[in-house]
Amino acid sequence: MAGALNYINATKGLKSWIFTVDHKRIGIMYLAFVLLSFFLGGMFALLLRFELLTPSTLYLTAKQYNQVFTLHGAIMVFLFIVPSIPASLGNFFLPIQLGAIDVAFPKLNLASLWIYVLGAVFCFYSIVGGSIDTGWTFYTPYSSSTDTSVIPMVLGVFILGFSSILTGINFIVTVHKMRAPGLTWFKMPLFIWALYSTAIIQVLATPVLAITLLLLALERTIGIGIFDPALGGDPVLFQHFFWFYSHPAVYIMILPAMGVISEVVATFCKKKLFGYELMAYSSLAIAFISFLVWGHHLYVSGQSPYATMLFSLLTFLVGIPSGIKVFNWIATMYKGTIDLKSPFLYFLSFIFLFTIGGFTGVVLGSLSLDIHLHDTYFVVAHFHYVMMGGTVMAFLAGLHYWWPKMFGKMYSELAARIAFVFVFVGFNLVFFIQFIMGSKGMPRRYYNYLPEFQPYHVLSTLGSWVLAVGFFIMLGYFIHSLMKGKTAPENPWGSSALEWKTASPPTTFNFDKNLDYIDHGPYDYPEENK
């Protein structure tokens, strides 16, 4: 295997990577950028948690703190989590899982990557040149009047949006048009269904963010007056426009993660996914309903009580498919043969943490409770549980699962388990206490706080260091794997999925021989003879 021609060594030189149209190389480059963004966003998190060790000033001024939390949010949302799974793992594995040679528009894929980089450049310019301090939500009128560097960030996000839209278009067309012979819709792996549903949201929701940010930029430059009350505009209109994208955006974040989780549980339990069709439909349902619930971010903003009631009702509806998915994953474990390797450990932590995140979403969906909890640390804890405890854990599961396939190398299972413990424990230390802080009344985005909250904050900050240690250990063993890891076999986990029928790493055109007509489902495992 080692030394054979694969997508990594097939052609050499920087230019062959920069101008590649190979979806796998594009996926790997995305992976590098996305991990870099995670590291950067994480650094900002550590900085802000450090400031919060004391109730008053420690080492940042108020303005600097506000800039740090804004950048943490904006980098994590736009540079890391939205592209994370689709652009890296999705780009790499979607065509392979469909039995295709590449995505429908490989050059567009490459464009999508470099557009992402361009957007990131604008965001970095914003960081170094008078960093923005509006919060990642850019609410007006503060964002239309603050003197910090809003426009570069807003333009950067606009450009990143294009990258996301192009990836979405590419994936939808690939799934429709390029499935291998015999691979009907209901024989596709759930990862594909997840990416497909995500792509629909990417195409439909992102343009609304684009126009919203464009209007904000126009507001700041020529004072067009759409959001500024002094000119007859309405600041709450901004919130409606912003959340019309940003709520579906959180499903862009979680749906691919759910897809990865389905793949991991099937492989590590050697079992067919329980309730496969409903899982596929529920991904589509989540994508559809996600467009109807944006108003739950505006319960206390002053929107009409009728709208508020409707949004609450729909918000509860959207939780049901997610709950069904959790039950289906657990049912998949039933009577399987369970291999507790590190990808599966991340699966387990996803189930636990996403469940907590989900239940707290139910709490927030209730109108009377949200009045008390809105804009407190309870919300911060909720979204970190679903985004980090959910998406990031699933991303790590997918990374550990598919690492041997992508790089042809194994990593140290022992080191992975140690890192897992730090990550899992650290995460809960940081964020669980924030639920209590929030329900006790601690507001979010607070630079100073009442001294009585200090013990909570100190615990949370200590947790952030434990979490950071876990990630540094992870960085260590992954780098070691690339340089000195054991060569990976074609199918180290014994999975029946199509991507494991390629070499590790795959050749440039994925499959060395024409695929046989696909006449079986995606999770084809034997059953013990009775």
Next chain:
Amino acid sequence: MSKEKQIDSLVDYGTTWLPGSYSTLSDIVDVQFNAILWLSVFGTLGITLVTLYFCLKYKRTQKNLVSKSQIDHNARIEIIWTVIPFIIVMGIFYWGFRDYLRLTVAPEDTMEIRVTGEKWRWYFEYPGTGKRPSDDLVVPVGQAVKLVMSSKDVLHSFYIPNFRLKRDVQPNRYSHIWFEATKIGTFQIFCTEYCGDQHSNMGANLIVMSKNDFEAWKEVGEDTETPLPILGKRLYKSKACNACHSIDGSNVIGPTWKNAYGANRELESGEVVLIDDNYIRESIVYPGKKIAKGYPNVMNSYAGLLSDREINALIEFIKTLKED
């Protein structure tokens, strides 16, 4: 955050998860919160235990290399785990909506108080009384109170944790909140919509008094007794001057007051002015007229919000900050 009155601690009172509950409706919110909390705890525990049990029971060993069953459907259980959660969440929706109506729809007979938020302070006005704008929200216990709120600049949000109440405060329209306090004491008000640098210092006191004390407080006119420099020092904090101006020489958002009186100051325009009584008065009432060089033009005017005596008090206080 500076406070001179003893505010009941949010952390020390109440339960593990919630602060003290001091309005007529805060208890009903707590009932639902606790109910869903326990539901979530049991739900999570149940899911976790089943998962861990499966991990142990179906662990891959030499004796368990092939799955015992490839079962992937069970109509009955799938219906149960769809319908039951659906019923539960619809119940929670209804419960939340019903309580929401009670929390937001004010009763007929309320006492109105005007609330204004601006970067970075709140002030409260009592229509129908002769009271000057107050820095504290003072209310009588056992009386339904309705707050009519607006902002002078960006979005803010008015949050009383002990009453479980919150509402965004906007610059282009009025928003409302109502409550009836059940306990005498001093409680915390926060701003909970990010509004810039001093967002976390934009708190206020909610002082609940007995009805008699409240009537007496309403009658209290302007403070004409306290010596001016001492009154000025008090106002420095209660009018939130301290949010932007330090008295120890450090740079916050605006120029420090230390050694300011009698000094020469260069303005944005290049002009150099003497900091005297007139300059200070003008800076309080028309802050945008003379901007000190290197500082932003972000101060809201206090026109109409400070009496002449209060302005004099501040001037006298600033004079005391001059080191000879």
Next chain:
Amino acid sequence: MSGSKLGNVAHHFENAYQQFSSAKLGMWLFIVQEILFFSALFVAYAVYRGMHPEMFVDAHHHLSWKMGGINTLVLIFSSFTMAMSIRTAQLNQRLQSFWYLGTTLFCACIFMVIKFFEYAEKIHHGYLPSVWFSGEGIYETMHIFFGIYFTMTGLHGLHVLVGMGLIIWLMLETRKGKYNSEYFTPVEMVGLYWHLVDLIWIFLFPLLYLIG
């Protein structure tokens, strides 16, 4: 790959049909997202018109419905010539396709010139967004209407310019003989884009020029 005399089938497609239908689906998805891009502006229009109904009716009198009407007819006609350029490309009528594209381009130029005159007139009379508004009118909030007018028509105009660039490219490629009955995908894709640009204008025109 499979038998295509003059068109190239990319390495990752099985055949020309798969390539063409993929391009078509991709283009439709792009168009859907463009519609959503403009949709927020239509929502803003609805919200502000709802808040200031009389002002909107009054302000729109300052727009010339005649010029807007001519522009509408010009764009509709250009959609027709665009469709003809696709048809003739499919029928291997290279010269006719080239001239239909040219006519479409010419129509777009007329559109932009008329637009230029409209804008110049507004600027001259001070009917501008926000703080630059210095025009005459009984309503104090007229700048809101013009903010929306300039944003919507300006963004639309940008899309027309992009379309013009694409048509010029198509004309150059047509001259080189790139398109024929086997391969006319780019012409059809630009055609779809052009129809979208036309469609958006067809909604803009009555909402801005014909109310009241």
